[in-house]
Amino acid sequence: SQTIHQWPATLVQPVGSPLSLECTVEGTSNPNLYWYRQAAGRGLQLLFYSVGIGQISSEVPQNLSASRPQDRQFILSSKKLLLSDSGFYLCAWSYGRSSTDTQYFGPGTRLTVL
Amino acid sequence: GENVEQHPSTLSVQEGDSAVIKCTYSDSASNYFPWYKQELGKRPQLIIDIRSNVGEKKDQRIAVTLNKTAKHFSLHITETQPEDSAVYFCAASIFDTGRRALTFGSGTRLQVQP
Numbered sequence: 001s002q003t004i005h006q007w008p009a010t011l012v013q014p015v016g017s018p019l020s021l022e023c024t025v026e027g028t029s030n031p032n033l034y035w036y037r038q039a040a041g042r043g044l045q046l047l048f049y050s051v052g053i054g055q056i057s058s059e060v061p062q063n064l065s066a067s068r069p070q071d072r073q074f075i076l077s078s079k080k081l082l083l084s085d086s087g088f089y090l091c092a093w094s095y096g097r098s099s100t101d102t103q104y105f106g107p108g109t110r111l112t113v114l
Numbered sequence: 115g116e117n118v119e120q121h122p123s124t125l126s127v128q129e130g131d132s133a134v135i136k137c138t139y140s141d142s143a144s145n146y147f148p149w150y151k152q153e154l155g156k157r158p159q160l161i162i163d164i165r166s167n168v169g170e171k172k173d174q175r176i177a178v179t180l181n182k183t184a185k186h187f188s189l190h191i192t193e194t195q196p197e198d199s200a201v202y203f204c205a206a207s208i209f210d211t212g213r214r215a216l217t218f219g220s221g222t223r224l225q226v227q228p
């Protein structure tokens with residue numbers, strides 16, 4: 001069966017510090033991968049998605065970036081965090097070639113920028 | 115791009131009553147509509163989805179209806195129970211395009227009173 005991991009689970013960082021969040025998927029090949037951010041009490045905002053290694057599409061211009069160095073690894077980064085970067089970051093995957101677009105979410109990383 | 119609107123933002127029902135959440139979408143090309151349930155501090159979990167070639171789908175106490183002409187879809191929960199209390203998100207996507215990403219509604223907080 002497929003599983004998706006995210007770490008760290010929680011993170012408290014000062015403004016201006018760098019960020020690296022990692023997401024890995026097990027049990028499937030060539031998945032589509034996604035990064036979402038959820039502000040407190042709000043909906044899900046798509047940040048990045050990837051259909052393959054090195055292929056990243058950005059949905060919202062911001063100080064965040066994403067990379068996909070391996071087929072089942074997706075990394076979210078920032079060189080300098082802002083207060084507004086606080087939120088719940090969710091990684092998700094879906095089958096790359098399938099009759100379904102169902103996305104499965106990871107457990108999330110709760111980021112607090114102080 | 116796609117825009118998904120969701121109503122109501124909050125919904126309170128008595129245990130045993132039915133709950134209905136409605137969403138509208140803007141892009142007539144959208145053809146995949148999932149619903150996710152998110153409990154406090156947890157990841158969103160898929161509860162039901164529907165494709166545009168189907169008008170209604172049911173899974174035990176949960177059903178989803180789709181009106182392509184009006185571009186709206188709804189989630190129906192019957193015989194609600196306290197454990198149904200959560201935030202529910204609708205979403206839409208255009209399957210089989212390069213983007214392969216979901217656009218989410220803003221969420222509905224459902225509270226089932228015992």
